[in-house]
Amino acid sequence: MWWKLLLFFWIAAFSAVGLVTPIAGSLTELSMIAQWSAEKAIPVKFRTAGEPVSAEDGGWVIRGTDKHGHDADFHFSAIPENAGTRDGYLATARYDTTAHRVEVVEVLGEYPGFSFPFIPGLEERAKIIFFHVPMAWMTVVAFLVSMWFGIQYLRKKDLEDDFRSVASAGLGLLFCVLATTTGSLWAKFNWGSFWNWDPRQTSIFVLLLVYGAYFALRSAVEIEEKKAxxxxxxxxxxxxxxxxxxxxMPRIMPGLHPGSADDNSAGPVVSSGGMDAIMRFVLYSMLGGFLVLYGWLMRIQGRLHRIKLKRAELAP
Amino acid sequence: MLKQAFAIFWKDLASELRTRYAINALLMFVVVTLAVIMFALVGETLSPGALTGMLWVVMFFAAMSGLSRSFVAEEERGTSMTLQLLATPTAIYLGKLLFNLLLVLALNIFIVLLFLLTMDQFTVAQIDLFWFVILLGSIGIASATTIIAAIIAKANTKGTLFPVLSFPVILPLLMAGISATKIAVEEPMWDTVWPDLQLLGSYIVVVITISFLLFEFVWKD
Amino acid sequence: MQISATGIGKKFNRRSIFREVDFSVETGEVFGIIGRNGSGKSTLLRIIGGLLSPSAGSISYGINGTDVSVEHLHRVMGYAAPYLTLYEEFSAAENIALYAKIRGLQKGSSDIAALLDRVGLPTDRKDPIRAYSSGMMQRMKLIFSILHEPPLLLLDEPISNLDREGMAVVYDIVAEQKKTGTVIIATNDDEDIAQCDRTLRVEGRA
Structure with a gap:
């Protein structure tokens, strides 16, 4: 019992951490965005390194340091609350290339203890990684487990192995549908359309077809042993x-997913080893949680299966 | 074992020539499909690349309508047990594979010839590479569909199940085949087509090997 | 041909047809498998013939002390049953030639005529056997089972659809086979049972 509660809190806690942790960029991203659009403001965090000074053209300027230790002038239109005593800010801002200073648009809060990096092109939408990626992984894990028990059935002809194979395929189909839905909803907002035939989208579509065909085949065979x-x-x-x-796939289609073979703009999200440490920690924790969740669902299916057999008086 | 396989192959061929169960319907299927495409494309100008896609669509559906025949016929007539009493599963698989290979080659050559004759816009830049890709593709289609046909022959809804089960398995082959054919049709470059040919070759090797390993489980009740 | 089976059981859809069947058969024996309809006689015969795998237990086969594996059983075994179907689009002679070719045997037209004659079928018919009566079809199946002179002959209801003359053909084949090999018959017919040296009663669910 205790581990189920632990699992619940584990997934809930890391979901909360994943969703609530602010995204905050640095001067690097600010200047990168400024080259593309003068208007666009992005979230940044910085520590104050001095007292507010009134600017010649109105407003106030505070000297600040971003998380990489780079200095810049941060310009506020009005003096922020408790300006002298705060040690940092989380704010939306843009870089003014003519005045060579950061224009703070809106103060969001204190300097956050930890945050996720700002990734141009992904921004807040990067947070889907904590849910979508574990689902996609579980699809593949469930598929491999299903195949493993399929091989075991062919070797030992034990219908229990077949049952495990189907149970895992069923969960795989569930995770596959979830990963596809979350992915295509996200794609609508990030890439502009629900479906783009990106290599990974195509792969998961084929997995969906395989699972569909697998269950269609099973329902078309009557004798359990033959079905198995x-x-x-x-x-x-x-x-x-x-x-x-x-x-x-990479020969036919360019990849859109971060981390695709031809992708060099993914930046710090998933390029091998380059992912932000906190993001990676939350992602792996979620992966672990999903793995245990998968195991739990397998156990529940196993119990249901034994009850059904008992009712039909077929228990071995 | 090879002798047994050839004997089974000859049996299927003689049976097919006598009953004309598959071949007449298949040839008509191809003619009808091409006619539909031509009616749909009246007045349109399509690039050879787009027509290559059409060509593969016709080849895929022709295979889907004909290649399950050899196994389904054994099962429907109840002769599969007779065959089981005569030869090893390996010989039976090989015999059926050879028959399917002949059928799909004959069918695809017919399709391509009709395509070249009727579609003026379909011009091939390098004809020998083009035929080589069609040959490899045919072998690939035969190898993938033979084991799937063996599976669906044991199920209830044979006809509808065949394309459902085949498509996800055959899709990598289709994509590599279409890509290679397009290169042969548009701008033949050996170094660009080489990865596709490697892929087609390794696909055939993997599928036939795994079919040999698994066929006995499918075949024996 | 020696056959020894221990603890044979078969399940379909998790339901047991029969379980714990043990027996052994020696060369020169005619062994009968009897039981009510639905008791699993045919299922047991198919398991012995290697056409079905048992859910439990094992069978070993041997010829003069050398083991024969299930994969190669079809080379040393003949099988005739009502649920077998021959290739009906071919003529009788073509069918026999086909089986000989798949088995790698040399059978000339005189051999084929002799076989047809032995079971009392006409030797000059060239039409597909689709047109044959069920009794004639049963005689064709007998040829199918003895064509390669197997040491082991499995017969499922061998006299079904046959007239008196046909029954005599069957019992002649059984008597001939008994001299050098083994016969296993699955049947409910008293005349068949009279041919058997020993019988095994299968007590499956109805």
Whole structure:
């Protein structure tokens, strides 16, 4: 019982951390954005390194340091509350390239203890990584587990192995649908359309087709033993051919996903080892949570299965 | 084992020539499909690249309508047990693979010839590379569909299940095949087409190997 | 041909057809498998013939002390049953030639005529066997089972659809087989049972 509560709090806590942690950029991103758009304001955090000084053209200027230790003048239109005593700010701002100073648009709060990096092009939408990526991973894990028990069934002809294979395929289908839905909703806001035939979108679409075909095949065979054998064989064939997409897709389609082979703008999110440490920690914690959740769902299905067998008086 | 496989191959061929169960319907299917495409495209000018896609669509659906025949016929007539009493599963798989290979090659050559004759806009830049890709693609289609046909022959809703099960398995082959054919049709460059050819080759090797390993489980009740 | 089976059980859809079947058969024996309708006689015969895998237990086969694996069983075994179907689009002679070719045997037209003659089928018919009566079809199945002179002959209801003359053909084949090999018959017919040296009663669910 205790571990279920722990799991619940674990996932809830890391979801909260993932969603609530502010996104805050540095001077690097500010100047990068300024090259593309003079108007766009992004969230930044900085520590104050001096007293507010009134500016010649009105407003107030405070000397500040960003998280990388770079200095700049931060210009406020009105003097912020408790200006002398605060040690830092989280604020939306833009870089004024003519005055060579940062224009603070709106103060959001104190300097946050930890934050996620600002990634141009992703911004707040980067936070989907904590939910979408674990779902996509679980789809693949469930598929591999399903294939593993399929092989076990072919070796030992034990219908319990077949049951585990189906249970895992069912969960895989669930995670696959969730990953596809969250992904395409996100794609609408980030890439402009729900579906773009990006390599990973295509791969998950094919996995969805494989799961669909797997269950269609199962419902078309009546004898349990034959059903188990045929679906295990199909599972293995699919698992042997799906990886070809890894080689074929990049030739046909440019990747949109961060971390695609031809992607060099992904920056600090997922490029190997370059991901922000806090983000990586939250992501891996969520992955762990989802893995345990998957195990729990497998256990529940196992119990349900035994109850059904008992009612039909077929328990071994 | 090879002798057994050839004997089964000849049996299927003789049976097909006698009953004309698959081939007549398949040839008509191809003619009808091409006619539909031509009616749909009256007055349109399409690039050879777009027509390559059409060509593969026709080849895919022709395969989907004909290649399950050899296994489904054994199962429907109840002769699969007879065959089981005559030869090893490996020989049976090989015999069926050879038959499907012949059928799909004949079918695809027919489709391509009709395509070249009827579509004026379909010009091929390098014809020998083009035929080589069609040959590799045909072998790939035959190898993937033979094991799937063996699976669906044991199920209830055979006809509808065949494309459903085949599509996700055959999709990498289709994509590599279309990509390679496009290169042969538009701007033949050996170094750009080479990865596609490698992919087609390794796909065939992987699928046939795994089919040999798994066929016995499918075949035996 | 020696066969020994221990603890054979078969399940369909998790339901047991029969369980814990043990028996052994020696060369020169005619062994009968009997039981009510639905008791699993045919299922057991299919398991013995390697057409079905048992859910439990194992069977070993041997010829003069050398083991035969299930994969190669079809080379040393003949099988005739009502649920077998031959290739009906071919003529009788073509069917026999086909089986011989797949088995890698040399059978000339005189061999084929002799086989047809032995079971009392006409030797000059060239039409597909689709047109044959069920009794004639049963005789074709007998040829199918003895074509390669197997040491083991499995017969499921061998006299079904046959007339008196046809029954005599079957019992002649059984008597011939008994001299050098083994016969297993699954049947409910008293005349068949009279041919058997020993019988095994299968007590499956109805």
């Amino acid at each position: 054998t045929l679906s295990a064989v199909y599972n293995i064939i699919a698992a042997a051919t799906v990886p070809f997409f890894i080689f074929i």
